[in-house]
Structure formats: C-alpha cells, structure tokens
Amino acid sequence: MEHVEGTGHGRDRADRDRAELVAAEDVLLFVNAAVTATGQREFRSGAGEQRLSLAFLHEYVRVNHRPLYAAALALDINDHNAALIVEGLLCAAGEAGPEQRRREGALIAARLAALPPQRVYRLFRALRAAGVNNRRTRAIQREWLAARPDPALDAVKYRGGLRSALRHGHHRAATEELGDFLFRPGARTRYGHPLLEAYRRSRYEKDALYELPFTVAEGVAARRGVDRAEFLERIAPRMTRLERLRTQRAGAVPAGRTDLSVMPLTRLALYVLSLPYAERVERRAELTGALRSAARRAAGPAAGSWGRVAAVLDDSCSSSGSAVKRRRPLAVALGAHFLLEALAGSYRAYWTSGAKDPLLVRPWGATPLGMRVLDALEGSPERLVIVSDGWDNAPPGLAGEVLRIWRTRLDPLRRTAVVHLNPVYDAEGFDVRRLAPGVPTAGIRDAEDLPALVEIARFAEGRTGAAGLRAYLDRRTADFLARHGRREAR
Incomplete structure (x- = not known):
C-alpha cells in the first residue's frame, strides 16, 4: 500500500513538473512574440497574418497562464502588445480572483504610465468599443487621467481621445474651462489657458499657429494652406528632437540643430x-x-x-x-x-x-x-x-x-x-x-x-527550470512596480 501511495505521489509530482515546463515554454514563446510582433507587415508575412497569429497567442496565454500573462507587462515588450495585454485583462476581468485583480491593477497602472499617451487613448477607445465599462476600468482611467501633467496639452493634442475617455468613464474634465473646450467649444469667446486660447485663435490668426504643438499646428497649417517651407522654418523651435529628425530630410530644418548624442540607440x-x-x-x-x-x-x-x-x-x-x-x-x-x-x-x-x-x-x-x-x-x-x-x-x-x-x-x-x-x-x-x-x-x-x-x-x-523563470518574472515585476512607485511619488 505504501508503495502504491509513493508511486501516486511521484506521478503527481511528475505531472506538476511537466505542467510547469509547458507553462515556462508557453511564456517564453509569448514573450518573444510580445517583443517583436506589432501586427504590421514583415518581409515574409502580411499584416493580416501577423494580427491573426498574435490574437490567438494572446488569448491562449491569457486563458491558460493569466498570472504570467499579466507579469509580461513588467518586461521589455513593445507598446503594441502591452496595450493588448491591458485590454485582454480588463475585457476578461471575471477570470481573476480579488488578489490577482489587485496585482493586475498595479501592473496596468504602471504600464499605462510608461506608454505614449496616444497609445493609451487608443486603448481607451478600444475598451469603449468592446463595451468594457466596469468600476475597475473606470478607476484605472480616472487615475491615469488625473496623473497627466498637462490636461490642456492633452485636450489640444489628443482632443478626440480625451473626450471619448471622459464620456466612456463618466469622468469630469480637470477644469470647467477644459470641459467647455472639449464639449462646448462655442460657449466661450476667450480661454484663460494660453494653449487653449492659442488653439481658438489659430482658426483665424496665422501667428497663433506657432504657439501650438507641432503635430497640432501641422494639421491646422495644412487646412489653411500655409506654405510648408515657411511653416517648418517658423515652427522649428517648438519641435521635439524626433519631430526635427523627421523633417530634416525635407531640408527645412538643418541637420546640425539636432543633438544626435542624446538619441536612443x-x-x-x-x-x-x-x-x-x-x-x-x-x-x-x-x-x-x-x-x-x-x-x-x-x-x-x-x-x-x-x-x-x-x-x-x-x-x-x-x-x-x-x-x-x-x-x-x-x-x-x-x-x-x-x-x-x-x-x-x-x-x-x-x-x-x-x-x-x-x-x-x-x-x-x-x-x-x-x-x-x-x-x-x-x-x-x-x-x-x-x-x-x-x-x-x-x-x-x-x-x-x-x-x-x-x-x-x-x-x-x-x-x-x-x-x-x-x-x-x-x-x-x-x-x-x-x-x-x-x-x-x-x-x-x-x-x-x-x-x-x-x-x-x-x-x-x-x-x-520553470521555478527560475517564475523567480525572474517576480523580480522584474517587483522592480517595475518599485520604479513606478518612485515616479508617482515624484
């Protein structure tokens, strides 16, 4: 009898080890995809194939290894897959228990803080289209919007995205003036915030264009028929380093004005x-x-x-x-x-x-x-x-x-x-x-x-071994959340 029990215990342990190995292999496969794939065309495959393959992989790992799926947010995956993970976790919130949801919430908040704002606003639109509007999602949206350093800049640069997020989560705009700008543009004849006022004046004052962020001013200038070379020359002081690089090839911005030594590799x-x-x-x-x-x-x-x-x-x-x-x-x-x-x-x-x-x-x-x-x-x-x-x-x-x-x-x-x-x-x-x-x-x-x-x-x-991979993911998660906490404190 003892021999039979020992054999059963050994079989159970072997099954657990095999399951752990499969989980480790699945997570490594997913991490490779989440680092490289962006759902875009590659040299040997089209965009449709990429998106279909990636969608299957996300769903498979989320359903079978949800804690490890969420932990991937702490790794060096690309922004496209980080947004897909957040969307997947929020769309299938019922699959996780209370403790897992708390851990996921911390990871989601930390990753959203690291994502480009346009990517986050696109994610919020996807959640709205999917009908995801539970209390957890609204809280995550509210915290991210409250942490934005310049709501007026977001209102001008990402107007549609911010307006959609506020409506979706039933949130209030940061100020009454901002609410008027987003939802009642004709309610005021003048704005107190200089950026909002510059955007209002840009509709009829050419010089007001050059008080706006480059990406916003570029669209307004195109609609108003402003000469491209003149526009680029005058807007150059307001360009970011990357924007300046993108326009150098047109010859309007001299190459020497960009400090290449501080660019990412x-x-x-x-x-x-x-x-x-x-x-x-x-x-x-x-x-x-x-x-x-x-x-x-x-x-x-x-x-x-x-x-x-x-x-x-x-x-x-x-x-x-x-x-x-x-x-x-x-x-x-x-x-x-x-x-x-x-x-x-x-x-x-x-x-x-x-x-x-x-x-x-x-x-x-x-x-x-x-x-x-x-x-x-x-x-x-x-x-x-x-x-x-x-x-x-x-x-x-x-x-x-x-x-x-x-x-x-x-x-x-x-x-x-x-x-x-x-x-x-x-x-x-x-x-x-x-x-x-x-x-x-x-x-x-x-x-x-x-x-x-x-x-x-x-x-x-x-x-x-699988235990080593889990320990590595736990360490990366702890480091990631600690960095996010320090950033929030600042």
Missing part, C-alpha cells in the same frame, strides 16, 4: 541608415560618435564586462524589413553592433555580407549565416551573439548544423555562450524563427534591450 541607427552613403561618409565622425555614445549609455555599468565577444550580424536582403518597418531589422543589428562593442572586453563583428564598415551597411544579398558562424567560432569567444531573422539560406540549414556540432562535440562544456536574437516575428510559427534546438533564442525589437534579452534567453535552454 535604435532610433539613432534608423536615422543613420536613412542617410545616403555620401552623407554617412561626410558625417562619419559625428555619426560614429553619436552611436558609440548611445551604446555606452545603454551598456551602463556593464560596459567592458562581457569578455571576448563575437557577433554575427544579418545585413541580408530581408533585413530591409517592410514598407511600414523600413530597415528595422538592420537597424537592430547596427545598434547591437555598437552595444556589444561597448559591453565587450574584446570584440569582433561578422556581417553576413562580409561588410567591414558598419556605418555603410545596407540590406543586400543572401544569408550565409553558417559561414559567418564558423568564422566567429574560430576564435573561441566567450560569447557569440547572433542577430538575424533566422532565415539561413546560403546554403539552407548550415548555421543550425554548425551550432549543433559545436555544442554537442566541440564544446559540450559550454565554454562559449551562444544566443540568437531575432528581430522578426514568424506569424506561421507563433514565435521568432530559431536556428538550432540547442541554441537559446529571444525576440528583440530595440538594440538597447539586448542585455536583458540575453538574460531571459537562458531560460530557453531548459537548464534553469
């Missing part, structure tokens, strides 16, 4: 890749200095601590991305190059095209990943980082075979840590494409997230 890489070759060569010192400065900021205290590092970076034709994500995969690879250079003690880069000058890379040719992996492993680095969409086609499958033989026969003790970072979501496989079963793979959208993604990729090897 991936955004800066995208900007560099948008420049013609001749301009990249002419501004080589400025652009290289800015990229290295951004990489050092992203590396932080870990700079120089990674030992001997080799990188295989994909600049094949598919790194051109798509019309809506132009050169995004190549920009991630370029940013990763400079970040790994900052993190490493010694560093070697191997571009799939054979390029030697990272500043002049362009999407070109096939993807001979296997040959470049062989080149990189020849020096026995301590770390090998591969940044590629995983379509190894010159010849097909060589990279996976090289990595398999390296891991099983030449380096079974894992003296070289290998990780594959993939910037492209594979809609058909519900994950990012992998090179070899024994090589951990993680999705990546921004190069500056590389150190954190290398850490989470190790869970894909299966050596740390």
Whole structure:
C-alpha cells in the first residue's frame, strides 16, 4: 500500500513538473512574440497574418497562464502588445480572483504610465468599443487621467481621445474651462489657458499657429494652406528632437540643430541608415560618435564586462524589413553592433555580407549565416551573439548544423555562450524563427534591450527550470512596480 501511495505521489509530482515546463515554454514563446510582433507587415508575412497569429497567442496565454500573462507587462515588450495585454485583462476581468485583480491593477497602472499617451487613448477607445465599462476600468482611467501633467496639452493634442475617455468613464474634465473646450467649444469667446486660447485663435490668426504643438499646428497649417517651407522654418523651435529628425530630410530644418548624442540607440541607427552613403561618409565622425555614445549609455555599468565577444550580424536582403518597418531589422543589428562593442572586453563583428564598415551597411544579398558562424567560432569567444531573422539560406540549414556540432562535440562544456536574437516575428510559427534546438533564442525589437534579452534567453535552454523563470518574472515585476512607485511619488 505504501508503495502504491509513493508511486501516486511521484506521478503527481511528475505531472506538476511537466505542467510547469509547458507553462515556462508557453511564456517564453509569448514573450518573444510580445517583443517583436506589432501586427504590421514583415518581409515574409502580411499584416493580416501577423494580427491573426498574435490574437490567438494572446488569448491562449491569457486563458491558460493569466498570472504570467499579466507579469509580461513588467518586461521589455513593445507598446503594441502591452496595450493588448491591458485590454485582454480588463475585457476578461471575471477570470481573476480579488488578489490577482489587485496585482493586475498595479501592473496596468504602471504600464499605462510608461506608454505614449496616444497609445493609451487608443486603448481607451478600444475598451469603449468592446463595451468594457466596469468600476475597475473606470478607476484605472480616472487615475491615469488625473496623473497627466498637462490636461490642456492633452485636450489640444489628443482632443478626440480625451473626450471619448471622459464620456466612456463618466469622468469630469480637470477644469470647467477644459470641459467647455472639449464639449462646448462655442460657449466661450476667450480661454484663460494660453494653449487653449492659442488653439481658438489659430482658426483665424496665422501667428497663433506657432504657439501650438507641432503635430497640432501641422494639421491646422495644412487646412489653411500655409506654405510648408515657411511653416517648418517658423515652427522649428517648438519641435521635439524626433519631430526635427523627421523633417530634416525635407531640408527645412538643418541637420546640425539636432543633438544626435542624446538619441536612443535604435532610433539613432534608423536615422543613420536613412542617410545616403555620401552623407554617412561626410558625417562619419559625428555619426560614429553619436552611436558609440548611445551604446555606452545603454551598456551602463556593464560596459567592458562581457569578455571576448563575437557577433554575427544579418545585413541580408530581408533585413530591409517592410514598407511600414523600413530597415528595422538592420537597424537592430547596427545598434547591437555598437552595444556589444561597448559591453565587450574584446570584440569582433561578422556581417553576413562580409561588410567591414558598419556605418555603410545596407540590406543586400543572401544569408550565409553558417559561414559567418564558423568564422566567429574560430576564435573561441566567450560569447557569440547572433542577430538575424533566422532565415539561413546560403546554403539552407548550415548555421543550425554548425551550432549543433559545436555544442554537442566541440564544446559540450559550454565554454562559449551562444544566443540568437531575432528581430522578426514568424506569424506561421507563433514565435521568432530559431536556428538550432540547442541554441537559446529571444525576440528583440530595440538594440538597447539586448542585455536583458540575453538574460531571459537562458531560460530557453531548459537548464534553469520553470521555478527560475517564475523567480525572474517576480523580480522584474517587483522592480517595475518599485520604479513606478518612485515616479508617482515624484
């Protein structure tokens, strides 16, 4: 009898372990998708395929692993998926108990505070369209709206979104004047707030345009037929750094007026890749200095601590991305190059095209990943980082075979840590494409997230166990909520 009971206990434990392993694999798959997928067209798949695949994945993980689904809000996922998670949690609030709802509420509030306001207003509209208007949703909306630093700016810049959110949640506007501006625009002949007054005057005073935020003034100027070049020249002092970069290519805003050294790494890489070759060569010192400065900021205290590092970076034709994500995969690879250079003690880069000058890379040719992996492993680095969409086609499958033989026969003790970072979501496989079963793979959208993604990729090897993944998620959640608390206090 004791033997039977022991066998039953052992079977139960094995079943729990198997369930934990499945949960860990599901969460890692979801995190890869939530980092890379944006529901937009990719090089090898359309927007419809992306959205359908992503919707299934969200629903599957939410229904089967809701606590881990919510915990993903504390990770470096993209804004599109963060908004989808919040929407999913609020639309299916009945699936969670009171304690889980409290934890989700804290995560949702923290993530909404980190999202761009236009994304949050779009989320509120989606909740309204779905008929989600319970007390919990109204409280979350009310707290987020109350924390907005300048309600008048939101009323001018996101007028439709703010008006919809106030109506949906039955909230009051911050001031009576703001309420009149949003819902009774003809009730006042003058506003006390200078921004609201400037918007009113912009309907008939040309000079009032240049007192408005750039995105608002741009629309008003187009409706009034204001000359584009004159408008850009006069509105330039009110532009943000990113807005100035977007208009530089039109020639109205001089390039030297933007301080590239304070831009985020991936955004800066995208900007560099948008420049013609001749301009990249002419501004080589400025652009290289800015990229290295951004990489050092992203590396932080870990700079120089990674030992001997080799990188295989994909600049094949598919790194051109798509019309809506132009050169995004190549920009991630370029940013990763400079970040790994900052993190490493010694560093070697191997571009799939054979390029030697990272500043002049362009999407070109096939993807001979296997040959470049062989080149990189020849020096026995301590770390090998591969940044590629995983379509190894010159010849097909060589990279996976090289990595398999390296891991099983030449380096079974894992003296070289290998990780594959993939910037492209594979809609058909519900994950990012992998090179070899024994090589951990993680999705990546921004190069500056590389150190954190290398850490989470190790869970894909299966050596740390599901308990280690849960502990990691708990730690990231606690850190995320602590940062949010400090920000709210400020």
